[in-house]
Amino acid sequence: MSRFLKERYQGFQSYTPGEQPQDQEYIKLNTNESPYPPAPGVISALDETDFERLRLYPDPTGRRLKEKIAKLYGVRPENVFLSNGSDDILNFAFLAFNDDDDTLLFPDITYSFYKVIAGLHGVNYREVPLKEDMTVDVEAFCEESSNVVIPNPNAPTGMTLGLDAIREIAKANSNHIVLVDEAYVDFGAETAIPLTKELDNVLVSQTFSKSRSFAGGRLGFAIGDEGVIRDLEMIKYSTNPYNVNTLSLILAEAAIDENDYYVANCRKVAETREAAEKALKALGAEVLPSKANFIFARFPGFEGQEIYSQLKKRGILVRHWEQDRIRDWSRITVGTPEQMEKLVDMLKEIMKK
DSSP: OOTTSOGGGTTOOOOOOOOOOOSSOOEEOSSOOOSSOOOHHHHHHHHTOOGGGGGSOOOTTOHHHHHHHHHHHTSOGGGEEEESSHHHHHHHHHHHHOOTTOOEEEESSSOTHHHHHHHHTTOOEEEEOOOTTSOOOHHHHTSSOOOEEEESSOTTTOOOOOHHHHHHHHHHTTTSOEEEEOTTGGGTOOOOHHHHHHOTTEEEEEESTTTTSOTTTOOEEEEOOHHHHHHHHHHHHTTOTTOSOHHHHHHHHHHHHTHHHHHHHHHHHHHHHHHHHHHHHHTTOEEOOOOSSEEEEEOTTSOHHHHHHHHHHTTEEOBOOOOTTTTTEEEEEOOOHHHHHHHHHHHHHHHHO
């Protein structure tokens, strides 16, 4: 750090992305990317793009894409917010809806970026412990009126809440925003988008990164009450009005047009996940019931760091944390059936030794 960095950021802990090593070819099961390519229509849209347009600024409203997203999810364009990945939505929402008088609630075992953004903006927050079975403690989120972030499915556990539970949390915090982070919802969970028509304090964020094979394209969107969306737009126009680039807008429109392709891919991922869970349990692993595109598992007699290291030596990357309660667990992205078979074979080899 330089001598110019302000004191409030001294010692600040930023987010640590999943590793992207370049030393060899790996089977990457550590960053929850899709194992399948973008839809053919998306590739065609890229090939047909008039790149001369790149000299012009993108449409800051993203009107055409908003209209397509709104039609797909049964809302109005005024209910849709576009962003440079769903992390941008978290950033804008934490900034827009929290001040010194608020305490933001989110689970203690969850996406670590929540804590980072809260720290960056000086947001007071409290981590609500998951229950012993790793499920979200709904009652604890209803005890005080606060802003809330509910990841559904949660990461890294992959476990979900039903809409009745989310509705209960939203009603208990009716004077505050309840942001439902649905980065992994398309792999088997139930979206809370219908609740945005019922409750004006529910804001749902989703991403194209996982289920639509677009992690490199950086496109996220939120759906909520028209007034809440205007609040996010105000923050966006005060920081980076052109935060979604022209190519991402074009390709995201094509992705919405190819929705059936992505629905089929999500179904394949879910089937592969279920087969892999069964194979891991046969090895003696404890596996949480996931509705995401990853599996959370631990292997009796092995530390999480050992599983991570031994797999990496064999050319397979998984995600491991040194956080209390989950240091012996591994988060394993669901790859192709062939990749998952290779994973299971390597785990058999490790466990024999």
